[in-house]
Amino acid sequence: MALLHVGEANAMMGERSALGRAERHLAHMDGDGRPGELTSAGQLNRLAGSCYLRLGEPKRAQSLLESVPAGIQERQKSHAIVLGNLALARLRQRGLDGATETLHQVIDAVEETRGGGAVNVLFAAGRELRPWRGRRDVEEIMDRTLALMAS
Structure with missing residues (x-):
């Protein structure tokens, strides 16, 4: 899991090699291609999706983020961030309808959790929505x- 976080940090700087190392390491942890007990496929997909989004690969990010299992939803703050990143991935592929639909879910989650990470992603999406600000x-x-923000 630490390698995934290193991969995420490096992805923020545009470096992809650490992410590949983390994915290879996790794939071999228990010998059958599945991550071990300390991590789950959901956590892997959540972090890897975030990394690929930062690396400019929104299609790959979307695929990973859409496969994050429902179990992550029990951790509402994490789920809100997954949804926010999914909205960004859709937006960067010009899937505006899907992005706005998902952003409504992000706002619903933030209203409940007040999670700062999701707020940051929500504002990033807001900046990217500027070209379409005239749409209802x-x-x-x-x-x-x-x-x-006012509440």
């Missing part, structure tokens, strides 16, 4: 985001 669905996201 984008206006709704912006209005809800402002209302969230």
Whole structure:
């Protein structure tokens, strides 16, 4: 898991080699290609999805983030970040309808958890939505985001 976090940090700086090392290491932890007890496929996909998003591979990120199991949803703050990253991945592929739909779910989760990580992702998505600010669905996201911050 520590290697995945190193991979995520390196992905923030545009370096992908640490992510590959982490994925190879996790694949061999218990000999049958599955991560061991300290991590899960959901955690792996959550972090790897975030990494690929930062590395400019939104399609690969979306695939990983969509496969994060429902068990992650029990950890609401983590789930909100997964949803936020998924919205960004969709947005970066010009899937505006899917992105705004997912951002509504992010706002719902942040209203419950007040998780700072998801707020950061929500604001990143808001910046990327600027070209479409005249669309009604984008206006709704912006209005809800402002209302969230005001409460």
